[in-house]
Amino acid sequence: MSKIIKVGMADANVCAAPDVITTLGLGSCVGIVLYDPVSKIAGLAHIMLPDSTKILNNSNKYKFADTAIDILIKDMMRIGANRNNLVAKIAGGAQMFNFGNSSEMMRIGDRNVEATKEKLAQLGIRILAEDTGANYGRTIEFYPETGLLHIKAVGRELKII
């Protein structure tokens, strides 16, 4: 039997096939899946903010795109993933409320997505697929066995990337 590993907000975890890793109700946060297709080991981080260097209180490293990705890679390597094989799939970064203006506070979803892409580019990790932006929440499940990311949203059909 495969287990389902849950990841909460500002949290991350790793998983190996045949287990499945999931995070529920991504809003403006971004779910970052890193995957080693050879060992079939995956990691999932649910980040809330783009940049740990801009925030004084940054003790929870899983809260930020930059630091969460670094730790996630280490966690994955510890259970046997190969750094050079890693690829990524990302989802989330929605704008949940339709504010008329586009002030910094309101664009947080976009900024989380941008910061995630920037960090992955720095590390040379390719993004194979993404489902980001728009204005609705997403629940995501990643299957290391197939490398597919299942995305569920309220009133929408299951999307597989």
Add this chain to the structure above:
Amino acid sequence: MSDIDFNKINSMEFDVLREIGNIGAGNATTALSQMINSKIDMKVPNVELLEFKNLADIVGGADRIVVGILFTLENDIDGMMMFMMDMPASRYLVNILLGNPQPDDLSGDYEFSEMELSALSEIGNIIAGAYLSSLSTLTNLTITSSIPYMAIDMAGAILSVPAIEFGKIGDKALLIETEFGDKEKSVNGYFILIPTLNSYKAILNSLGL
């Protein structure tokens, strides 16, 4: 003036925030009661500081569908305030407000009509207005709120918006859960007040802390 860090909040500060929540939610319930012209009881609110990863559990799970009504705040207190209800609670209040009969079962999928959506928005307005005016009176600070912004989606997704604001100042969020209803039925509502760091200082300072 010390920096507020929610990881190390002292019991005095927590009590003050709890009390603000208490009074605010009490006033909000009274306002709701007047709006629908029937008595609504409220239990003593449950105030909790929660880690982000546990935040959505309190409302029944991150993928549970809820209605979130969000206001941005300006003036002496900057930040956001959100009022959140699950679907049965929302339908219950909308039915009272519009004079519709209550169905036996309020759970299950449901899509609100335009009319019901604007009623919900108005409920949010009244509840938030009462909450904020009590906060304003208590602290002697001027607070201006925006129009209500509403979203109906997964609890985790809706909570991510205030959680991200809390995330800038700490690793926990302050959630006020209140249970209200009439003698036949009770429903749950959740208040989340997210002042910016400076506004927290302003609130605590205004109360002599």
